[in-house]
Amino acid sequence: VRRRDHMLDGLDQEIRDHIERETLDNIERGMPPEEARYAALRKFGNVMRVKEETRAVWSALWLEQLLQDVRFGLRNLNKDRRFTLLAILTLALGIGATTVIFSAMDSILLEPFIYAHADRLAIFFIHDLNQPNDNGRSSFSVPEFMDFREQNHVFEDVAGYSGQDVLYAGNQGAHLFDGAWVTANSFDLLGMKPFLGRAITSDDGKPGAAPVFAMSYRLWTKQFNRDPGIVGTTMTLNDQPRTLVGIMPPRFLWGNCDIWMPIYWTHSDLPGTNAGHPRMFLSPLARLKPGVSLQAATADLNVVAFNLSKVYSQDYPPHFDVITGKLRDEVVGQFRFTLYVLMAAVSMLLLIACCNVANLLLARATAREREIAIRASMGATHSRLIRQLLVESFLLSVAGCAAGCLFAYFGLKWIQMEAPLLSVPAEALIALKPAALWFALCVTILTTFLCGLAPALHAVHGDLYPRLTGAGRGAGAGFRHGKLRAGLVIFEVGLSILLLIGAGLMMRTVLALQHVDLGFNPRNILVVRPAFPPGRYDTAVKKRVFFEQVMQRIAALPGVIAVTETSTPPAYAYSGIGSEVTIPGTTHADSWTTIFRLCGTDYFRTLGIPLIRGRALSEADVDSASHVVVINQTFASKYFKDEDPIGKQIKFDQLDQIADAPHNAYFQVIGITGDIKNQGLRDAPMPEACLPYTITGGYFRRILVRTAVDPLSLLPNVRQEISAVDSSVALAQTDTIESYLTQWTYAEPDFAVTTLGIFAVIGLALVIIGVLGVMAYSVSLQTQEIGVRIALGAQQSDILKMVLLKGLRLIAAGVVIGVLASYVATRLIASQIWGVSPTDPLTFAAVVTTIILVGLAACLIPARRATRVDPMVALRYE
Amino acid sequence: MSTKEQSQRIELLQGTLDLLILRTLLLGPAHGHAIAKAIEFRSDDVLQVEQGSLYPALHRLIKRRWISVEEGTSENNRRAKFYRLTAKGRRQLAVETSKWGKFAGAIARILRPAKKGSEP
Numbered sequence: 002v003r004r005r006d007h008m009l010d011g012l013d014q015e016i017r018d019h020i021e022r023e024t025l026d027n028i029e030r031g032m033p034p035e036e037a038r039y040a041a042l043r044k045f046g047n048v049m050r051v052k053e054e055t056r057a058v059w060s061a062l063w064l065e066q067l068l069q070d071v072r073f074g075l076r077n078l079n080k081d082r083r084f085t086l087l088a089i090l091t092l093a094l095g096i097g098a099t100t101v102i103f104s105a106m107d108s109i110l111l112e113p114f115i116y117a118h119a120d121r122l123a124i125f126f127i128h129d130l131n132q133p134n135d136n137g138r139s140s141f142s143v144p145e146f147m148d149f150r151e152q153n154h155v156f157e158d159v160a161g162y163s164g165q166d167v168l169y170a171g172n173q174g175a176h177l178f179d180g181a182w183v184t185a186n187s188f189d190l191l192g193m194k195p196f197l198g199r200a201i202t203s204d205d206g207k208p209g210a211a212p213v214f215a216m217s218y219r220l221w222t223k224q225f226n227r228d229p230g231i232v233g234t235t236m237t238l239n240d241q242p243r244t245l246v247g248i249m250p251p252r253f254l255w256g257n258c259d260i261w262m263p264i265y266w267t268h269s270d271l272p273g274t275n276a277g278h279p280r281m282f283l284s285p286l287a288r289l290k291p292g293v294s295l296q297a298a299t300a301d302l303n304v305v306a307f308n309l310s311k312v313y314s315q316d317y318p319p320h321f322d323v324i325t326g327k328l329r330d331e332v333v334g335q336f337r338f339t340l341y342v343l344m345a346a347v348s349m350l351l352l353i354a355c356c357n358v359a360n361l362l363l364a365r366a367t368a369r370e371r372e373i374a375i376r377a378s379m380g381a382t383h384s385r386l387i388r389q390l391l392v393e394s395f396l397l398s399v400a401g402c403a404a405g406c407l408f409a410y411f412g413l414k415w416i417q418m419e420a421p422l423l424s425v426p427a428e429a430l431i432a433l434k435p436a437a438l439w440f441a442l443c444v445t446i447l448t449t450f451l452c453g454l455a456p457a458l459h460a461v462h463g464d465l466y467p468r469l470t471g472a473g474r475g476a477g478a479g480f481r482h483g484k485l486r487a488g489l490v491i492f493e494v495g496l497s498i499l500l501l502i503g504a505g506l507m508m509r510t511v512l513a514l515q516h517v518d519l520g521f522n523p524r525n526i527l528v529v530r531p532a533f534p535p536g537r538y539d540t541a542v543k544k545r546v547f548f549e550q551v552m553q554r555i556a557a558l559p560g561v562i563a564v565t566e567t568s569t570p571p572a573y574a575y576s577g578i579g580s581e582v583t584i585p586g587t588t589h590a591d592s593w594t595t596i597f598r599l600c601g602t603d604y605f606r607t608l609g610i611p612l613i614r615g616r617a618l619s620e621a622d623v624d625s626a627s628h629v630v631v632i633n634q635t636f637a638s639k640y641f642k643d644e645d646p647i648g649k650q651i652k653f654d655q656l657d658q659i660a661d662a663p664h665n666a667y668f669q670v671i672g673i674t675g676d677i678k679n680q681g682l683r684d685a686p687m688p689e690a691c692l693p694y695t696i697t698g699g700y701f702r703r704i705l706v707r708t709a710v711d712p713l714s715l716l717p718n719v720r721q722e723i724s725a726v727d728s729s730v731a732l733a734q735t736d737t738i739e740s741y742l743t744q745w746t747y748a749e750p751d752f753a754v755t756t757l758g759i760f761a762v763i764g765l766a767l768v769i770i771g772v773l774g775v776m777a778y779s780v781s782l783q784t785q786e787i788g789v790r791i792a793l794g795a796q797q798s799d800i801l802k803m804v805l806l807k808g809l810r811l812i813a814a815g816v817v818i819g820v821l822a823s824y825v826a827t828r829l830i831a832s833q834i835w836g837v838s839p840t841d842p843l844t845f846a847a848v849v850t851t852i853i854l855v856g857l858a859a860c861l862i863p864a865r866r867a868t869r870v871d872p873m874v875a876l877r878y879e
Numbered sequence: 880m881s882t883k884e885q886s887q888r889i890e891l892l893q894g895t896l897d898l899l900i901l902r903t904l905l906l907g908p909a910h911g912h913a914i915a916k917a918i919e920f921r922s923d924d925v926l927q928v929e930q931g932s933l934y935p936a937l938h939r940l941i942k943r944r945w946i947s948v949e950e951g952t953s954e955n956n957r958r959a960k961f962y963r964l965t966a967k968g969r970r971q972l973a974v975e976t977s978k979w980g981k982f983a984g985a986i987a988r989i990l991r992p993a994k995k996g997s998e999p
Contacts, residue, residue, distance in 0.1 A: 008938060008948075015911060015960055019930065022912040046931035054935040058942055 012055060020045055066385070070392040078396060084365060085397070088358045091770070092401025092452075094763050095354030096444050097408030102347045104409065104437040105416050106340050111436075113329055113429040115252045117192025121289040122328040123156075125302055129318035131592045136324055138316070140282035143265075145313050146184075149285065152305045155298040157290050160187035161283030166532040166733055167260045170237045171224075177532045177731035178220060180238070180260035182281065187263075188215070190288055191255065198232040198247030205246075205263040212243045213263065218251040220259035238262070239535045254428050286328065299325045315658060318581075318592060336421065339753045342830050346503060346760050349496045351444065353767045355451040356493040360771055362394060362456040363486050364778050373460050387457045394453025395446075402445040409433055409441070419755065421748035455485060487811055490775045494815025495822060497761075497768045498852055502823040504757035505844040506834050511750045513836030520677030520686070521571055522609035523738045527712035528570050530703045531723060532733040540698040541626065541661060547726060548694070551704065552601065554722040560710040566601035568700045571608060571677050572742060577689060578700065580655030584640055585667070593640055596679060596687060597630075597653055599694035599702075605631075605674055607707045615647050615672030618693055622671075626695040630668040634676050636688035646670045651690070662697035682746055683835050703734075712737045753833070765855060772859040776808050780863040787867050788875020797868040804867045808860030809853075816849055896936045898979060901964065901972040904946060908963040910953055911937065937962060945971050 020041050027037035045051070078085045116122060128137035141149060141161075150159040160183065167180030185206025193200055201215050214236075225231050235244045243262065255261070264281075289298060302323040310317035330337070366373070373386060410433055417431045425431075531551075538544050548566045555564045569577050577596025584593070602618050604610075613634065622629050630651055637646045650667035657664045668690075676686040694702070708715050720732055743751075780787070787800055827839040837844070903909065903917045914937075915930045940946045945968030951961040964972070 008941060011960065012934070016931075016934065018910075018957070018959060019912045019915075023930070026916075044930050046929040048931065051931035051934050054932075055938050058935055058938040 093404035096405030100409035101412035195247035390457035495819035498819025504761035568599035792872035804864035812856035
């Protein structure tokens, strides 16, 4: 720096001397002194620029000028606060919304789990080839599970899991926890370190090992106030004392459970008899060896499964293959697609926001034409001017980014609450993470160039002279700006059409889904699942005794219309017990399947399912566990075709697997009911059958209560009645069918439609700003012309028409582009759309009308202003 | 400079000015105005140098240490800055000259046949 100061010292003097010498030379050649000096100056060129460039040679100029630019930019932005706020708000909406969706994708799709090597965790299914729509069976008896674990060549290890209600006898009575049996190698496989104490280790599964368990951070907080003293204590779980060895870290919730209890995990540890353990089914979670693809795993497992199908033949359908999937994909499933759609929508929103800010900047650049021209003529180079303008848009973007991140923070809070539970792993941490902040920063830099480059390039190009004198206003450069701005508005309108049509189709889908006839009346139905202490109600007779008393007591409660017992409530994801059926006298190559549920007498009355023929289950049927069955219409038409099913015999093969169920039993059809939606809202019902609940003591049981009042208000009474019959029975899963439907069935489309709806509204608002801006600008350019027209006798209505027509032309061009793009693009989201065509004319028409009306309304303000132009003022302006 | 018609003047190519300054200083130290005059005179007024652009170029060369600067007294007894070629600058001049020769030759070779073709 010192060398530089020394070198630059005397530069001014040197230049003055130079010009003086040249002047003297010119005088010697015979020029008059005035002319000589003028010629010398002209010859020398722009003195300011020479000085600046000379200084530039010496300075660490880039940074210095950048700081200068930043200061200048801040001053400029501060001068025009309205513009600045509008631009920052627009960018904040764009960047914020994009960051929210990116964060959600990052949290849900990229790293939903905290397990070690989560990307290699896989699960597998035995897939019945006759049931193409169903993934198949993913639970295995313990010996079969162990065979899979030991015979495959593709997994590092396989852990097993089986859900188990855990009754905890605490000081304040019985509590029910969500628990699970897990093979003792699970925590090693998942690579989980405990938060406190120790994790369950492989040794805990050895025969003779002391019974232990691990607890979730969630339960530790909720139930035990984070008391570290409870680690190492012994608690009574399901009537058995177990020692708590550790608390797992906050995000660890494998199987969405709070209690994990280890079981054996190798053949050698397997007890000789099944005594003490009911026939347990384990869902496997496997870790692929590094570099093993899913295809390779599938091929290997197919061989293993083929061999095992001979050993455990009753568990295998005649034709099957193995499906393997990454854990992440299986959990997130279709929701991935929803997120992609939202990402596309939000990118459009960002583009619209960028168009708007570019438009604002263009308008500003036009207003600043003269300033820029002066700076250029004072010796600022093009690159310097462009950089100055880009620094300004960068400052805007940075402010927008900061505001956007704030916006994203709250947006994510909302997503956390609203995201559909079914599709988002309980362990996913939806929050603003570093990755998302980096993403926001990248978007910021991108928006700087998207918004700033075109205006900057336009600002510095073209002739300086007319701009300096002011004659260029409305002509020349202004015309080019006008074209670019119009183009941006057309693009913006097109994008918003696309966005609105997408949102519109989703909205119609949700409407259609909400109006799907479920086949029963879901209003005011309470669902409770009694959790029985182990071994206490394990036979059909004991269950019958319990339920008979409970049903009578609940039915007597004021406000109760009907009550029934059932194994599986309708419209739940798991809506029945799957089974193959055998119907005497029929021959068919494919396997015939149905779902069945175990029901009490009032099942149909409670749910409001119409009986179409025959009769429902009677008290006597249930009492004597008669072999009778009520089937639905789909069952009747699919398997009995034209014959009358009443009186026909059906065998449910699945019952042969249940120890205490009637084996090889044929059930006589006594009635046919209407169909209910038992495969979710979108798909046609599948065959379904109802059997008396007294034929077996197995399976979960639930109580459905139809009420005349708010169902949840009766919950304490129901709890009390059950407790009066047996206080050791706890209640698991208390809910209403309606809330279940809202939470699970409608949640995903609702989430998509709300999010898209918000984006669509923001998009529409941005379009209004865009159209308003460009029309206001165009009117201001035409002030003179309008003044002349008025002076020549044009009516206000003519002027109004002229401006509106101009605006309409822009909007119409955008609409055409948007509709064409939507026609193609909506096919891409066809799988998300249900009950409405992807090119639904009604949606298209509604969106187009909305955009045109909104756009015209936005034109109206500048158009009104145009009609008020005072011809005298406009002409004097010249 | 006014002796030549506008159309016959040639704008300097980027970087050529550095070469011309080095070549001029080969004859001995000179101050800014003298360098400008020398370039104009020696090119028979064909090369048009916007005289001001000389100064950033001079400073560029100083920064690269191809020339040095010293205070001195000019022909009319006035103090002035004199620029002098350094040893490093001399070597650079040789390199640049040979580069320029190659460049000019190459351009000439490309242009020659086209010229022939355009003659009747």
